[in-house]
Amino acid sequence: MGRARPISEYRTTMHENATTSLQPASLKRRLAAMVYEALLLLALSMLAGFAYIPIFGGIHGPFQKAVFQLYLLGVMMVYFLVFWKRGGQTLPMKTWRIRLVRAGGGPPSSAQCVARFCLAAAGLAGFGAGFLWALVDPDRQFLHDRLCRTRLVNAG
Numbered sequence: 535m536g537r538a539r540p541i542s543e544y545r546t547t548m549h550e551n552a553t554t555s556l557q558p559a560s561l562k563r564r565l566a567a568m569v570y571e572a573l574l575l576l577a578l579s580m581l582a583g584f585a586y587i588p589i590f591g592g593i594h595g596p597f598q599k600a601v602f603q604l605y606l607l608g609v610m611m612v613y614f615l616v617f618w619k620r621g622g623q624t625l626p627m628k629t630w631r632i633r634l635v636r637a638g639g640g641p642p643s644s645a646q647c648v649a650r651f652c653l654a655a656a657g658l659a660g661f662g663a664g665f666l667w668a669l670v671d672p673d674r675q676f677l678h679d680r681l682c683r684t685r686l687v688n689a690g
Contacts, residue, residue, distance in 0.1 A: 556639050559632040559686045561674050568665075570626035575610060582609040611651050618647045623689060633689035646682050653678035 586605055587593070593602045617624040622633040622641055634650075636642050642650070657664015657677055667677035679685055 556635070556685070557688045558673065558675075559630075559688050561668055563630045563632060564668075564676075564686055567626040567630040567632055570629060571624060574625060575613075578609065578613060579606050582606055607655065611648075614651050615644070615647050618642060618650075619644060627686075627689070631689045632686050635685055635687055637683040637685055642682075642684050646684055650678050650682040650684055653681055 582605070583602075586602060590601075593599055614624065617627075618634050619641070622635060627633065634642055634647075636646065654664060654676070657667070664677040667680070668674050671677075671680060673680075675685065
C-alpha cells in the first residue's frame with residue numbers, strides 16, 4: 535500500500551482541476567459555434583413554422599406576423615433553456631467543446647438562462663452590440679454573459 539496523502543494535497547488537486555476546467559473559451563471558437571448555432575436555429579425555425587401554419591392558419595396581417603415571430607422566439611428560447619439546463623451545452627457547443635457555467639463554475643440557474651437568452655436576443659437585435667462587447671471586455675466576455683454572471687468555458 536502507498537502512503538496516505540495529506541488532505542492539503544487533495545485540496546490542491548481539486549483546486550487545480552476546477553481552475554483548468556474554467557478556462558474561458560476563445561472568442562474564435564465561440565464565434566464558430568455561433569455560426570453553427572445559426573444554421574440549427576434556421577432549421578428549427580423552419581420546422582416550427584411548418585407546425586404553426588397548419589394549426590393557426592396563414593400569416594397575412596401585421597398582428598399575425600408579430601404573433602408568429604413571438605412564437606418562433608419562444609421556440610428558440612425553449613431550445614436554449616432545455617440544453618443549457620440539461621448540461622450547459624447545445625449541439626454546436628458540444629462540437630466546439632464549450633460549456634455554459636455560472637461565474638463560480640456551477641451550472642447556471644433557470645433565471646440566469648432566461649436572462650441570458652433575453653439579453654443575447656436584445657444584443658443581437660441591437661446590431662450585435664452585445665456580442666461586439668467582447669472586443670472591449672477585458673475577459674472577452676459577451677455583454678449578456680457579463681450581466682448574467684455566466685461564462686463560456688472550455689469543456690474538456
